[in-house]
Amino acid sequence: MPALALRQGVAVTLPGPADFTAWRQAARGLVAAEIPPEQAEWVVAGELPGLLAEAPAPPPSAAPFSVPRAFLDQAEIAIRHSDRERFALLYGLLWRLTHGERHLMQAATDPAVIRLSALVKAVRRDAHKMHAFVRFREVQAEDGPRHIAWFEPDHHIEEAEADFFVRRFASLRWSIVTPRRSVAWDGQALDFGPGGRRADVPPDDAMEPLWRAYYASIFNPARLKPGAMRAEMPRKYWRSLPEAAEIPRLMAEAPRRVAEMVERAAAAPNPRPQKPRHLSMPPHVLRDMPTPIDAPADPAMALAALREELLSRPDLPAFAARATQPVFGEGPVGAALMFVGEQPGDEEDIAGRPFVGPAGRLLDRALAQAGVERRDAYLTNAVKHFKFTPTGKRRIHQSPDAGDITYYRPFLAREVAAVAPRLVVSLGASALTALTGKKLPVLKTRGQVVTALGGQPVFATVHPSYLLRLPDAEAQAAGFADFVADLRAAQAHTQGL
Amino acid sequence: MELLRKLEILADAAKYDASCASSGTTKRNSLKGGLGSTEGSGICHAYAPDGRCISLLKLLLTNACVFDCAYCINRASSNTPRARFTVEEVVQLTLGFYRRNTIEGLFLSSGIIRSPDYTMEQVVRVARVLRLEHGFRGYIHLKTIPDAAPELLAEAGLYADRLSINMELPTVAGLESLAPEKDFRRIRHAMAGLRTRIEGAQEEAKTARRAAPKRFAPAGQSTQMIVGADGADDGAILGTATDLYAGYRMRRVYYSAYSPIPDASRLLPPAAPPLVREHRLYQADWLLRFYGFSREEILAGGQGGMLDLELDPKTAWALQSRQDFPVDLNTAPREMLLRVPGLGAKTVDRLIAARRHTRLRAADLARLRVSLAKVLPFVVLADHVPRGLEGAGLRSRLLPATAFAAAARPVQMALF
Numbered sequence: 069m070p071a072l073a074l075r076q077g078v079a080v081t082l083p084g085p086a087d088f089t090a091w092r093q094a095a096r097g098l099v100a101a102e103i104p105p106e107q108a109e110w111v112v113a114g115e116l117p118g119l120l121a122e123a124p125a126p127p128p129s130a131a132p133f134s135v136p137r138a139f140l141d142q143a144e145i146a147i148r149h150s151d152r153e154r155f156a157l158l159y160g161l162l163w164r165l166t167h168g169e170r171h172l173m174q175a176a177t178d179p180a181v182i183r184l185s186a187l188v189k190a191v192r193r194d195a196h197k198m199h200a201f202v203r204f205r206e207v208q209a210e211d212g213p214r215h216i217a218w219f220e221p222d223h224h225i226e227e228a229e230a231d232f233f234v235r236r237f238a239s240l241r242w243s244i245v246t247p248r249r250s251v252a253w254d255g256q257a258l259d260f261g262p263g264g265r266r267a268d269v270p271p272d273d274a275m276e277p278l279w280r281a282y283y284a285s286i287f288n289p290a291r292l293k294p295g296a297m298r299a300e301m302p303r304k305y306w307r308s309l310p311e312a313a314e315i316p317r318l319m320a321e322a323p324r325r326v327a328e329m330v331e332r333a334a335a336a337p338n339p340r341p342q343k344p345r346h347l348s349m350p351p352h353v354l355r356d357m358p359t360p361i362d363a364p365a366d367p368a369m370a371l372a373a374l375r376e377e378l379l380s381r382p383d384l385p386a387f388a389a390r391a392t393q394p395v396f397g398e399g400p401v402g403a404a405l406m407f408v409g410e411q412p413g414d415e416e417d418i419a420g421r422p423f424v425g426p427a428g429r430l431l432d433r434a435l436a437q438a439g440v441e442r443r444d445a446y447l448t449n450a451v452k453h454f455k456f457t458p459t460g461k462r463r464i465h466q467s468p469d470a471g472d473i474t475y476y477r478p479f480l481a482r483e484v485a486a487v488a489p490r491l492v493v494s495l496g497a498s499a500l501t502a503l504t505g506k507k508l509p510v511l512k513t514r515g516q517v518v519t520a521l522g523g524q525p526v527f528a529t530v531h532p533s534y535l536l537r538l539p540d541a542e543a544q545a546a547g548f549a550d551f552v553a554d555l556r557a558a559q560a561h562t563q564g565l
Numbered sequence: 566m567e568l569l570r571k572l573e574i575l576a577d578a579a580k581y582d583a584s585c586a587s588s589g590t591t592k593r594n595s596l597k598g599g600l601g602s603t604e605g606s607g608i609c610h611a612y613a614p615d616g617r618c619i620s621l622l623k624l625l626l627t628n629a630c631v632f633d634c635a636y637c638i639n640r641a642s643s644n645t646p647r648a649r650f651t652v653e654e655v656v657q658l659t660l661g662f663y664r665r666n667t668i669e670g671l672f673l674s675s676g677i678i679r680s681p682d683y684t685m686e687q688v689v690r691v692a693r694v695l696r697l698e699h700g701f702r703g704y705i706h707l708k709t710i711p712d713a714a715p716e717l718l719a720e721a722g723l724y725a726d727r728l729s730i731n732m733e734l735p736t737v738a739g740l741e742s743l744a745p746e747k748d749f750r751r752i753r754h755a756m757a758g759l760r761t762r763i764e765g766a767q768e769e770a771k772t773a774r775r776a777a778p779k780r781f782a783p784a785g786q787s788t789q790m791i792v793g794a795d796g797a798d799d800g801a802i803l804g805t806a807t808d809l810y811a812g813y814r815m816r817r818v819y820y821s822a823y824s825p826i827p828d829a830s831r832l833l834p835p836a837a838p839p840l841v842r843e844h845r846l847y848q849a850d851w852l853l854r855f856y857g858f859s860r861e862e863i864l865a866g867g868q869g870g871m872l873d874l875e876l877d878p879k880t881a882w883a884l885q886s887r888q889d890f891p892v893d894l895n896t897a898p899r900e901m902l903l904r905v906p907g908l909g910a911k912t913v914d915r916l917i918a919a920r921r922h923t924r925l926r927a928a929d930l931a932r933l934r935v936s937l938a939k940v941l942p943f944v945v946l947a948d949h950v951p952r953g954l955e956g957a958g959l960r961s962r963l964l965p966a967t968a969f970a971a972a973a974r975p976v977q978m979a980l981f
Contacts, residue, residue, distance in 0.1 A: 174918045176916070235594035340674075409802045460854065
């Protein structure tokens with residue numbers, strides 16, 4: 069008997085190189101029998117025998133114990149790694165998890181935990197490369213086409229990754245041959261067999277010239293970066309990638325191709341340029357194109373002219389250039405009530421309509437409660453473009469300053485004059501300032517009728533977004549009730565006029 | 566013209582679009598028929614010697630185009646050979662390549678021929694045939710023509726995983742001078758329309774009142790800007806990018822270094838593509854989206870509206886913000902750890918998990934494969950206090966020293 073075999077311990081023989089269920093069962097038995105990691109040896113049936121005397125592993129204990137989910141998830145993947153030490157590493161971690169280190173998996177800097185995540189990462193990468201680099205060749209069999217691929221994975225991933233190809237190519241009949249395993253799908257079921265040889269796979273395929281031509285044409289010689297290519301597509305894979313045969317030629321020719329482009333420099337334009345044969349803009353494009361309109365007496369025409377002017381004015385404030393579009397007023401000319409808010413927000417900017425965002429929805433609810441039909445009223449804003457600061461994934465509303473309000477005031481004045489409502493309702497401070505030219509305090513002015521610069525009566529109230537900012541539900545409910553009361557008062561006012 | 570030649574022309578014509586992403590869409594498989602699957606993360610089936618991933622079959626339906634954009638090989642006045650696929654040819658190429666596992670799907674674009682609606686209709690038809698006649702479950706990305714009719718866009722969104730409209734140039738002035746037929750305002754208007762439809766479909770899927778909620782581009786929209794064709798500085802590019810992310814919910818903004826084309830316009834003579842600049846913009850883009858940096862902070866690391874080409878933008882910012890350092894890795898909040906040069910989001914999360922159980926030391930960082938040379942000058946650990954944070958020599962110590970990095974260093978190589 070060799071001296072080394074005198075070491076105490078047990079040897080566990082696993083039926084396959086990546087058989088997680090068998091490993092798990094054996095490990096459970098070893099933990100129950102209190103066999104420490106240094107006394108356990110792991111062997112795969114058919115591979116090299118171990119050094120320990122063959123001793124039967126203890127049967128799994130009746131009472132299973134729990135381990136963190138994170139360990140099981142990672143162990144199931146890591147066991148596919150080709151490292152011979154993987155079983156021992158996993159058992160060592162299991163031992164520590166069950167012997168006073170329950171939180172071991174969170175110790176991200178523990179060497180064994182780092183080793184485990186390195187194995188997991190390597191197996192995942194191998195699987196990902198298999199998904200990417202398997203290349204099927206199509207052969208015509210008597211009963212229809214078959215797809216056959218040769219692939220050389222680094223780890224024992226063939227069985228685990230077969231399902232990926234089933235999900236993707238369930239309707240095809242295919243097989244993937246590797247040095248250790250072969251996987252075949254007949255359209256119904258998977259069949260795993262022994263490994264094969266590259267020669268088992270047909271040497272070419274009808275579409276290969278097209279694929280190689282695509283690969284060569286999509287390459288940009290002016291951006292030659294072979295290191296970046298090799299980092300993601302290491303040479304060891306090239307043997308099974310038909311397109312890789314193009315790489316040496318593409319790299320060799322790249323400098324000359326770029327030199328030719330530079331030498332040719334700017335070419336004379338084609339004397340016969342591509343011409344639009346029937347190029348015409350679709351009707352909705354034409355409809356939205358600004359067309360010059362003289363300021364007319366008809367109010368609807370006046371509003372249309374205003375719209376055109378805002379679309380094409382060269383002197384708009386800088387922030388307007390970052391908005392998607394100007395947001396115009398909406399509603400019937402001659403409406404009894406005209407609501408003026410501050411400026412369009414994110415959703416108004418996208419939709420191109422006023423009061424469609426959160427504040428607009430609140431206004432809709434309040435109008436409904438006050439018995440005002442939104443479609444009978446005219447709604448607009450003092451400022452016509454969305455002013456914002458981008459923060460990460462959102463555009464945060466930025467209040468217009470006095471200069472912005474002043475800039476847009478003439479447009480608002482023309483809009484009020486054209487709509488000619490019985491009463492203008494100003495929502496919030498910016499609207500009140502824009503209409504009256506004075507900085508009136510909103511909360512003190514609300515409910516009163518003041519006079520716009522153009523002479524129209526203006527009923528002041530808060531902006532619905534003010535209600536959204538109130539601190540608690542109670543204050544919001546009270547604020548909403550007051551707002552509805554204001555809207556009722558405004559409507560009553562128009563009826564009394 | 567034979568198919569192989571068409572493929573060469575129309576793939577060559579498509580290669581200046583950087584996007585090849587096939588990720589972020591709904592999960593699908595062909596267990597109940599059809600062909601193909603999508604599983605969330607994208608797959609790069611090959612890499613070309615330019616280091617770019619090949620995930621989708623990227624083609625133009627035709628490279629004939631009536632627009633005359635100076636930066637584009639396919640512009641109306643270019644002498645490039647023209648070709649046009651039939652719908653059936655693109656469909657068969659896509660299916661044939663897909664069955665051989667060389668692609669995740671199709672990215673189809675087109676030169677503008679006849680009218681925006683006519684062109685868009687042809688592009689949509691390819692997607693329709695793939696989805697409806699062949700049960701194709703792989704990934705489809707369609708380039709959208711801003712002026713196409715709303716019905717066509719709705720149908721495009723029904724079949725496509727992703728739609729994109731290229732901004733092309735970051736400023737109105739740039740677009741006006743180099744792409745006279747394109748309209749900055751109309752492009753953004755179309756992007757707003759896509760956002761409305763994408764969010765509407767997401768909302769509907771969430772509330773799921775119908776058994777089959779209406780689909781619209783589940784992988785969202787993306788766009789591309791060309792870097793170095795016009796005079797726009799990095800500040801302008803990042804400004805437009807932040808507006809596009811925040812305003813139209815772009816999944817990605819791609820930056821494409823203007824690259825010499827075989828038939829250059831007189832407005833844009835061939836020059837080496839600014840690859841380092843492009844790389845820095847991608848890094849800055851990541852800082853904006855995942856690391857809590859503002860555009861102004863990132864620009865503060867550079868000079869005159871341009872990013873530092875020698876250093877990554879986070880290190881460049883840290884050098885200008887030394888008062889915020891050193892950061893104690895054992896106590897600092899996550900937002901601050903994310904700002905430490907050399908620490909990525911994953912490493913930060915592992916450090917936060919680990920420090921609940923142990924006092925972090927320099928050896929722990931080494932085990933997590935963090936670049937100590939980059940990180941140590943800015944952090945305090947149980948066994949480390951940085952020296953020379955105030956010193957003038959810090960910058961030169963941080964400059965990459967490897968041969969590869971030296972080669973990537975910004976003295977933009979002259980072409981020859």
